[in-house]
Amino acid sequence: MPIGVKVMKRPIKQTSYLRATLKGMALTFSHLLRPKVTMQYPEEKSSKDWTLSSRWRGTHRMLTDEQGRAKCVACGLCPQICPANCIKLVPGEDEEGNRYPLIYEIDEFRCIFCGYCQEVCPEEAIHVGVHYENSEYSRDRFVYDLERLSAQTHPVSTLWDPSDPKGE
Amino acid sequence: MADGLINLTIDGAPVSVPPGTLVIEAAKQAGVLVPHYCYHPGLPVAGVCRMCLVEIEKAPKLQIACATTVTEGMVVKTQAPAAKDARQGVLEFLLINHPLDCPICDQAGECELQDFVFQEGQARTRYAEFAKRFNPVEDFGPDVLYVPNRCILCTRCVRFMEDVAQEPVLNVSERGDRAFIGIHPEARLDHPWAGNVVDLCPVGSLLSKDFLHKARAWELDKTASICTGCSQGCNITLDTRDEVVVRVRPRPNLEVNRYFICDHGRMHYKWMNRGDRIEAPLVRAGAELKATDWDEALDRVTAILRGTEGRTAVALVSPGASSEALALAKRVFTGFTWTGAFQVVMGEDAPLAGVPDLALRAERAPNAKGAENLGYTRDYAPALAAAKTAAVVLVLDDPDCAVDTNGALIYLGTVLGENAACRRADVILPIANVAEEEGTFTNRDGRTQRYYQAKPAPGMAQPAAWVLGQLAAAMGPAEAQR
Numbered sequence: 001m002p003i004g005v006k007v008m009k010r011p012i013k014q015t016s017y018l019r020a021t022l023k024g025m026a027l028t029f030s031h032l033l034r035p036k037v038t039m040q041y042p043e044e045k046s047s048k049d050w051t052l053s054s055r056w057r058g059t060h061r062m063l064t065d066e067q068g069r070a071k072c073v074a075c076g077l078c079p080q081i082c083p084a085n086c087i088k089l090v091p092g093e094d095e096e097g098n099r100y101p102l103i104y105e106i107d108e109f110r111c112i113f114c115g116y117c118q119e120v121c122p123e124e125a126i127h128v129g130v131h132y133e134n135s136e137y138s139r140d141r142f143v144y145d146l147e148r149l150s151a152q153t154h155p156v157s158t159l160w161d162p163s164d165p166k167g168e
Numbered sequence: 169m170a171d172g173l174i175n176l177t178i179d180g181a182p183v184s185v186p187p188g189t190l191v192i193e194a195a196k197q198a199g200v201l202v203p204h205y206c207y208h209p210g211l212p213v214a215g216v217c218r219m220c221l222v223e224i225e226k227a228p229k230l231q232i233a234c235a236t237t238v239t240e241g242m243v244v245k246t247q248a249p250a251a252k253d254a255r256q257g258v259l260e261f262l263l264i265n266h267p268l269d270c271p272i273c274d275q276a277g278e279c280e281l282q283d284f285v286f287q288e289g290q291a292r293t294r295y296a297e298f299a300k301r302f303n304p305v306e307d308f309g310p311d312v313l314y315v316p317n318r319c320i321l322c323t324r325c326v327r328f329m330e331d332v333a334q335e336p337v338l339n340v341s342e343r344g345d346r347a348f349i350g351i352h353p354e355a356r357l358d359h360p361w362a363g364n365v366v367d368l369c370p371v372g373s374l375l376s377k378d379f380l381h382k383a384r385a386w387e388l389d390k391t392a393s394i395c396t397g398c399s400q401g402c403n404i405t406l407d408t409r410d411e412v413v414v415r416v417r418p419r420p421n422l423e424v425n426r427y428f429i430c431d432h433g434r435m436h437y438k439w440m441n442r443g444d445r446i447e448a449p450l451v452r453a454g455a456e457l458k459a460t461d462w463d464e465a466l467d468r469v470t471a472i473l474r475g476t477e478g479r480t481a482v483a484l485v486s487p488g489a490s491s492e493a494l495a496l497a498k499r500v501f502t503g504f505t506w507t508g509a510f511q512v513v514m515g516e517d518a519p520l521a522g523v524p525d526l527a528l529r530a531e532r533a534p535n536a537k538g539a540e541n542l543g544y545t546r547d548y549a550p551a552l553a554a555a556k557t558a559a560v561v562l563v564l565d566d567p568d569c570a571v572d573t574n575g576a577l578i579y580l581g582t583v584l585g586e587n588a589a590c591r592r593a594d595v596i597l598p599i600a601n602v603a604e605e606e607g608t609f610t611n612r613d614g615r616t617q618r619y620y621q622a623k624p625a626p627g628m629a630q631p632a633a634w635v636l637g638q639l640a641a642a643m644g645p646a647e648a649q650r
Contacts, residue, residue: 075276077271080384080387
């Protein structure tokens with residue numbers, strides 16, 4: 001027994017798609033007249049309407065002193081606070097008897113970019129950076145050593161300031 | 169309450185202590201730690217730091233808890249506003265010149281100045297506009313550095329050298345804000361017990377060169393252990409970081425070492441971290457030694473022990489092996505004609521003058537007494553000669569043993585030298601060292617003390633007591649062997 005299909009009789013006014021098409025195209029063409037929001041990345045990296053937040057937490061940067069040496073004194077607080085356990089630090093002593101890091105490595109793959117290392121640093125040496133372009137040709141290049149961390153030039157994060165929670 | 173005790177109240181808690189007890193010690197019994205710097209239970213009382221000021225009812229002024237003896241009915245208030253105020257004042261004075269270089273200070277994390285400032289100091293200084301005093305770091309002795317900037321002049325180090333070591337080479341030089349710890353111009357801090365000043369220093373002023381920058385205090389795992397440096401049996405703590413022993417510190421035991429250990433014991437830990445360890449059981453296959461598993465190696469030893477004709481056995485053991493291992497090394501040879509001997513390395517005697525019956529003993533063997541109690545003898549040369557003709561020779565943890573035998577040779581050890589006599593053993597079994605196992609040592613006074621495991625053993629190495637226990641069990645109960 002064939003299944004009976006009930007065919008509704010509708011007026012052409014309701015079944016024609018011409019109206020809907022014209023409505024849609026009107027919206028499409030109206031965009032031609034609106035201001036442009038597309039950015040030509042990577043030629044353009046920010047515009048007047050869009051910039052990276054100064055609180056952005058990206059790959060790290062080690063600040064240096066006037067002589068170009070890392071400000072780090074190897075106190076051991078960043079590996080201690082790091083929830084991802086991505087910082088390797090071996091302290092040592094230089095010729096003048098100052099404590100400095102013999103080995104300082106951050107595994108950026110392990111890092112969760114919480115910014116605790118920057119917050120805890122008593123010397124304001126290690127910072128998370130306002131930076132997001134990190135592509136490399138091999139995985140091991142993502143373990144940043146002290147030399148590489150010090151050579152970074154991107155701006156550093158301001159983190160979240162409790163006294164200015166909205167960043168104003 | 170027992171007779172002859174004095175009853176007093178400390179922070180509302182009643183305590184009873186013997187007459188002559190100091191208030192600071194009585195407070196410990198009440199569970200109250202009065203902040204202090206110059207006071208140390210192992211040193212004479214000086215009363216110079218003024219940190220332990222407490223209020224005592226009916227006393228006209230605040231009293232220092234470290235130099236006040238208890239009296240009947242005394243009411244001590246350590247948390248009285250006046251006492252807290254006075255202690256805060258003392259801390260403020262101490263911090264005028266303290267450099268606050270905690271990030272690079274080795275003491276950070278175990279610093280009493282840090283602790284007490286955190287507990288009851290004030291958050292800000294009122295002396296910010298004046299530069300702090302600066303003096304360069306001084307080299308005091310073979311293992312001691314002096315950082316005068318951090319010094320709070322508690323004089324614990326001075327009193328230790330004067331009254332305990334009785335070699336007064338330190339003093340307080342100059343006065344007032346210029347004062348520092350001075351050393352005799354022609355002397356060095358090289359007394360065999362001088363390393364204790366580093367432990368005694370409440371701040372990071374006296375530092376161990378050996379431990380300098382090695383680890384932060386909060387990274388260390390601490391394990392109760394017994395010093396293997398000599399037969400005194402000092403109680404120690406092994407501090408490990410990432411499964412490497414980085415420091416040895418004394419663990420108070422009033423019956424043995426009080427609060428101190430000697431420098432020999434303090435430095436006697438590097439061998440515990442040796443990398444060239446035997447990591448798998450080795451059995452002889454022709455001229456070669458073949459790495460194998462425990463089952464095969466133990467089966468091979470059992471076969472050797474069962475198959476011997478002579479039934480004579482010689483055990484050449486280290487007096488650094490645990491009593492458990494030594495006892496089992498004897499039980500394995502039940503039914504044999506057994507000779508056990510150990511060799512003791514001798515060194516210099518170095519007593520600590522101010523503490524009776526405490527010295528770095530000439531006998532550098534932590535368990536010589538324990539081995540003797542178990543029937544091992546000190547007559548090493550005859551045992552070595554007897555080994556030549558014995559059917560089975562067991563060498564326990566003695567890599568330099570000059571053994572020569574015609575019988576079967578079984579070596580239980582941690583390391584194997586390039587040209588060691590034990591290289592020709594039939595079976596070599598890897599064992600854990602003292603930091604990697606639990607066990608007991610019996611010191612020269614017959615006191616049996618336990619040590620605990622501080623780090624894992626490398627590879628397949630097992631505690632000697634486990635290995636010998638497996639062998640003893642495989643050989644069956646004693647009566648079955650006859």
